[in-house]
Amino acid sequence: MNEVTKRGSGHYNKGQIRSAYARVQEQYNDFALRETSKPWWDAFLAELQNGDLILDLGCGSGIPACYLSSKGMRVIGTDISPEMISLAKKQVPGVPFICADMEMPWPENTFDGICAFFSLLHLPKKKTVRLLYKIYKWMKPGGVFVITVVEGTKEGLCENFMGEGVAIYLSYYTKEELISSLSTIGFVVTAARDLHIRTENFEETEIFLLTRKPTD
Numbered sequence: 001m002n003e004v005t006k007r008g009s010g011h012y013n014k015g016q017i018r019s020a021y022a023r024v025q026e027q028y029n030d031f032a033l034r035e036t037s038k039p040w041w042d043a044f045l046a047e048l049q050n051g052d053l054i055l056d057l058g059c060g061s062g063i064p065a066c067y068l069s070s071k072g073m074r075v076i077g078t079d080i081s082p083e084m085i086s087l088a089k090k091q092v093p094g095v096p097f098i099c100a101d102m103e104m105p106w107p108e109n110t111f112d113g114i115c116a117f118f119s120l121l122h123l124p125k126k127k128t129v130r131l132l133y134k135i136y137k138w139m140k141p142g143g144v145f146v147i148t149v150v151e152g153t154k155e156g157l158c159e160n161f162m163g164e165g166v167a168i169y170l171s172y173y174t175k176e177e178l179i180s181s182l183s184t185i186g187f188v189v190t191a192a193r194d195l196h197i198r199t200e201n202f203e204e205t206e207i208f209l210l211t212r213k214p215t216d
């Protein structure tokens, strides 16, 4: 597990997130290419229609966006890391990737689907709740929001991310707390699953939540 060694939201630092991904860009891309998250991408796709407009928050090196666009989705990706965005542009030509904070504003009722695959776990929990309210507004009524995070209870600084000696902010969640936050905002949770992952460098339980914005 990518262990949190210094607890508390006081350790959150966006510059450090950019530096961390500048260091682990290749390692993370190799991990993403293993497609261990493919069941989550497919579950999201099963709720969408051909040509739907999707916002991929914290799109990383573009592997999920590549899969979603190959299945007929119109995807826009945003990521705070210039290195990850540059890899995404190289690997997935034709998809617009924007180097920006995932809190960048969008017009209300714009997207058929929004995904946040392992990206909101780099935000302090208080910020995540505020962002979830915005995500809700950015989606069209009936829109689908999918989020994956890692199971746990701590938030704060992890000083050995991916076993690479890199420091980065991490927030772990229980399924119950995330379902509670999403439901309070108005999202209807339609599926909740988990998956145990083990690599050479870390082991974790991933949580997947599929949700819908009601139509009325």
Ligand SMILES: C[S@@+](CC[C@H](N)C(=O)[O-])C[C@H]1O[C@@H](n2cnc3c(N)ncnc32)[C@H](O)[C@@H]1O
Binding pocket: 017, 021, 028, 032, 037, 057, 058, 059, 060, 061, 062, 063, 064, 078, 079, 080, 081, 084, 100, 101, 102, 103, 116, 117, 118, 119, 122, 123
């Ligand atoms: C664990 S990676 C996941 C990448 C991709 N979603 C995937 O599943 O392959 C997390 C990504 O979130 C991005 N990220 C972290 N904080 C962010 C923020 N505030 N705004 C935008 N992107 C952010 C990181 O730069 C990184 O590329």
